[in-house]
Amino acid sequence: MIPNRIMKDPRKLFWLLHLGGWGFWCVFLKYLYTTQILGEQPPYYFVYVVVISIIGMVITLGLRYLYRAVIERAVWLQAVAFLVGTSVAGFLWMQARSMIFMNFIEVEKDYDAWMEKMGAAAELYQSVSYISTFTSGWTVMAAWSVLYFGIKYHRIFQRVSESALKSAAMAHEAQLKMLRYQLNPHFLFNTLNAISTLVLERETELANRMVNKLSRFLRFSLDNDPMQKVSLAEEMEAIGLYLDIEKVRFEERLQLLEDIEPEARRALIPSLLLQPLVENAIKYGIAQREEGGSLSISARVFGGELLLELADDGPGAEIENNAIPGACGVGLRNTRERLWELYGDRHGFRLGQADPHGLTISIRIPYET
Known part of the structure; x- marks a missing residue:
């Protein structure tokens, strides 16, 4: 249960959800899930997952500033920011993950040898792997963005509701005073x-x-x-x-x-x-x-x-x-x-x-x- 003082502070609430969300993805959705599917992992694989999670956190912080700039603009502009932002963020994250994985986790000569064994299928495998990695990265960025907009709109709706209730109470008070006086x-x-x-x-x-x-x-x-x-x-x-x-x-x-x-x-x-x-x-x-x-x-x-x-x-x-x-x-x-x-x-x-x-x-x- 989130303490009430944090719920009332947008900045503290953002950092709690931001760090908590990426921590959950790092430990459960990436490391433990991959370990369960593939069994034994390469050396330093957990360090790799932590590093790419931190990079993802930094990239989504950039998305935060982009969305803050358009959150009160037209809906179509928000949609464009969502599509372009998640696509660029997903691509950057994919490139960073691939570079780190190929240089620190996968041995390049073993990878080249394995690709040579695949022969004609190697090019198809690379294309499918590229699309799969990008889709995976874009999905995570899109999920983060959906949660961000959802929480933002929820808070905006709360402010509008509170304002409407306050206005109604003021009108109610004015009506009673008018009737009395x-x-x-x-x-x-x-x-x-x-x-x-x-x-x-x-x-x-x-x-x-x-x-x-x-x-x-x-x-x-x-x-x-x-x-x-x-x-x-x-x-x-x-x-x-x-x-x-x-x-x-x-x-x-x-x-x-x-x-x-x-x-x-x-x-x-x-x-x-x-x-x-x-x-x-x-x-x-x-x-x-x-x-x-x-x-x-x-x-x-x-x-x-x-x-x-x-x-x-x-x-x-x-x-x-x-x-x-x-x-x-x-x-x-x-x-x-x-x-x-x-x-x-x-x-x-x-x-x-x-x-x-x-x-x-x-x-x-x-x-x-």
């Missing part, structure tokens, strides 16, 4: 309008209280990264800050009912997930009734999932295919999209009618603490 200006616009009305009506004390509560809510919003999750207890604290602002307008006409299990309070949910839903319930439900109304939030843990339910006792709305026809607000849509971006098909989001009237929103997400 799209909500704040909508809420801010409504609140500033309310403060402006209070100022015009000379309700300075109420206007001041509302500005203070708004600053606390915005501080909470800015301190929480949209990519991070918060506990349901922290989310309910943010909802409390938001409702404190709205109660300046609605006073006793707005009531909040909580039914949250202790285990559910520890659950992690996307930051400010419920605020736009509460805002919608007040705007389209409670604000439509002269006597105001109530808003209930319940949460429990069941089967490894967190079940959230938000209901108001407003006039309600027509529901078709789990959506409100003609609804143009961003709250419901953005909440759906945030949940999908974060949980995929591991979540549920359902609209329903409250009893006796009103709208119910049920959310199901994995239970995390």
Whole structure:
């Protein structure tokens, strides 16, 4: 098993595979295999195999620099470099092997005598031997080149895959932040309008209280990264800050009912997930009734999932295919999209009618603490 530190270092990985590959060819594919086939070997044959292996290593280093020059060029240029490079390398290696073998391993006079005995077949033998030696050398060079390109392309594919994953993660993060921050200006616009009305009506004390509560809510919003999750207890604290602002307008006409299990309070949910839903319930439900109304939030843990339910006792709305026809607000849509971006098909989001009237929103997400 190759250590991880070497796998991450291209230079160390190359030398490990380069030396290991040639060492394997030298000992197993050349020396031991030839010994097994031919039996007894000439003196110093192992030294000869080591020497030609070292020459092959040097020649393939030249191929490495050639391939590095064309690896990011057109495919046809890489193919030409492969064919020309392996052919030249195979020829050079064959010449070096033949010269060393004839001068240091084979006795030249014995070889000449043997060729003379063969007579007319000698020329044919020499041709076949030449082609066989060249083919053998070219095959080794081609195998080395195929492995080199294979590993190079594998590493390039890994880099492209990592880059694509990083880009997807960045796009995912940007999408979530856009969905989250799209909500704040909508809420801010409504609140500033309310403060402006209070100022015009000379309700300075109420206007001041509302500005203070708004600053606390915005501080909470800015301190929480949209990519991070918060506990349901922290989310309910943010909802409390938001409702404190709205109660300046609605006073006793707005009531909040909580039914949250202790285990559910520890659950992690996307930051400010419920605020736009509460805002919608007040705007389209409670604000439509002269006597105001109530808003209930319940949460429990069941089967490894967190079940959230938000209901108001407003006039309600027509529901078709789990959506409100003609609804143009961003709250419901953005909440759906945030949940999908974060949980995929591991979540549920359902609209329903409250009893006796009103709208119910049920959310199901994995239970995390």
